[in-house]
Amino acid sequence: MKHEDLIKKLENLKTPEIEFPGHRQSLRMALLNSVHFKQRTVGDWAKILAPMTAAVALIVVMAFFNVIQPQLQIARAKEIARNDPHVQALIEEYKLDIAGVKLRDGGVFVLLALPMAETYGKSTQEGLRIFRGVLSPSPSEGELFSGYILKVDLLEKRVSEFGEIDEVTALRDINLEDIDFVKLEPAETAAPEEADLG
Amino acid sequence: MDLSEEKELVRQAQKAPDAFAKLYDQYYLKIFGYVLRRTANLEAAQDITSETFFNALRRLWQFRWRNISFSSWLYKIASNEINQYFRKAEYKKSVSLEELQEQGFEPISPNDPQSELIEAQEKLKQHQDFLEIQVKIVRLPAKYQEVISLRFFEQKQIKEISEILGKKEGTIKSLLHRAVEKLREAD
Numbered sequence: 369m370k371h372e373d374l375i376k377k378l379e380n381l382k383t384p385e386i387e388f389p390g391h392r393q394s395l396r397m398a399l400l401n402s403v404h405f406k407q408r409t410v411g412d413w414a415k416i417l418a419p420m421t422a423a424v425a426l427i428v429v430m431a432f433f434n435v436i437q438p439q440l441q442i443a444r445a446k447e448i449a450r451n452d453p454h455v456q457a458l459i460e461e462y463k464l465d466i467a468g469v470k471l472r473d474g475g476v477f478v479l480l481a482l483p484m485a486e487t488y489g490k491s492t493q494e495g496l497r498i499f500r501g502v503l504s505p506s507p508s509e510g511e512l513f514s515g516y517i518l519k520v521d522l523l524e525k526r527v528s529e530f531g532e533i534d535e536v537t538a539l540r541d542i543n544l545e546d547i548d549f550v551k552l553e554p555a556e557t558a559a560p561e562e563a564d565l566g
Numbered sequence: 567m568d569l570s571e572e573k574e575l576v577r578q579a580q581k582a583p584d585a586f587a588k589l590y591d592q593y594y595l596k597i598f599g600y601v602l603r604r605t606a607n608l609e610a611a612q613d614i615t616s617e618t619f620f621n622a623l624r625r626l627w628q629f630r631w632r633n634i635s636f637s638s639w640l641y642k643i644a645s646n647e648i649n650q651y652f653r654k655a656e657y658k659k660s661v662s663l664e665e666l667q668e669q670g671f672e673p674i675s676p677n678d679p680q681s682e683l684i685e686a687q688e689k690l691k692q693h694q695d696f697l698e699i700q701v702k703i704v705r706l707p708a709k710y711q712e713v714i715s716l717r718f719f720e721q722k723q724i725k726e727i728s729e730i731l732g733k734k735e736g737t738i739k740s741l742l743h744r745a746v747e748k749l750r751e752a753d
Contacts, residue, residue, distance in 0.1 A: 374750050378718040384602065391682075395594075399619055402620070
């Protein structure tokens with residue numbers, strides 16, 4: 369059969385036109401009664417929103433404990449340290465300043481160092497790297513600095529321990545485990561002149 | 567129904583059952599007929615038509631007038647459902663009234679779904695010329711089946727076929743030519 373003849377045959381072909389009233393009606397009813405058109409009650413919305421609300425609440429809680437709370441702790445630790453009479457004495461006498469704060473193992477540690485240490489400005493990826501007073505990376509060219517590591521008790525709102533840092537050339541050399549911390553008595557129970565701070 | 571009326575109806579149909587019912591009444595026969603002519607199987611045509619309209623209801627919120635008319639969109643959904651049916655190879659053999667009666671089946675009433683099915687099957691059998699061609703068309707790849715059915719059985723113009731299938735008009739013309747050739751070779 370030629371191409372054109374087949375086209376003519378297809379064009380003239382009588383195709384079935386069959387109706388199915390039963391199916392048409394039942395499908396219509398099923399569509400109009402489907403969940404899509406049901407008005408949602410308060411209970412339905414509660415079921416839909418509950419998992420979303422739970423997820424949002426979880427994210428908020430995680431954000432609080434992982435981001436906001438640490439930041440709050442750091443800010444409080446700095447404030448506590450600055451208000452501590454022992455620390456104030458050090459700052460005044462040796463011209464030190466808070467150079468950084470570290471959260472570790474449930475404790476808060478504040479670095480008191482010479483302000484010049486801040487001018488190096490960059491953090492490294494080792495040790496107590498979040499301390500702001502960063503030295504140049506190479507020991508041969510690095511400046512030496514000394515200072516104090518303060519352990520802050522957020523509950524008692526005071527500096528509970530301190531340790532000295534001697535001639536450290538790089539932050540990676542600071543290891544909290546190597547520092548001999550000295551306990552400090554609360555300021556109201558011990559006279560400032562009795563504290564051995566240097 | 568003119569275009570602006572239909573646009574408004576489609577917009578309302580997303581939330582209002584009455585509006586969706588009007589669209590359904592407008593297009594049920596066309597879609598059912600298209601599916602039946604593609605499959606030549608009444609039970610499959612019922613199932614596929616149902617799937618088409620449920621899909622349309624679920625996805626109505628995605629429909630945008632700028633790309634495609636509502637009619638073409640419905641045909642597009644139906645075409646996809648038909649292609650899926652053929653891919654699954656769920657061919658159900660049609661049963662004639664005589665065969666069922668030989669098995670002891672007695673029609674219950676004119677409105678009984680099974681009676682309706684059997685009666686429709688008998689009507690379908692009367693279109694032997696169509697059924698002979700349809701059997702050959704079904705053996706072609708889906709892309710050829712679609713263009714032949716839409717052009718010759720649904721009387722669609724090239725422009726509308728290109729909307730339904732999402733292909734350029736030149737491609738549709740080319741597909742149509744090749745489809746007829748393939749059908750001629752199968753003859």
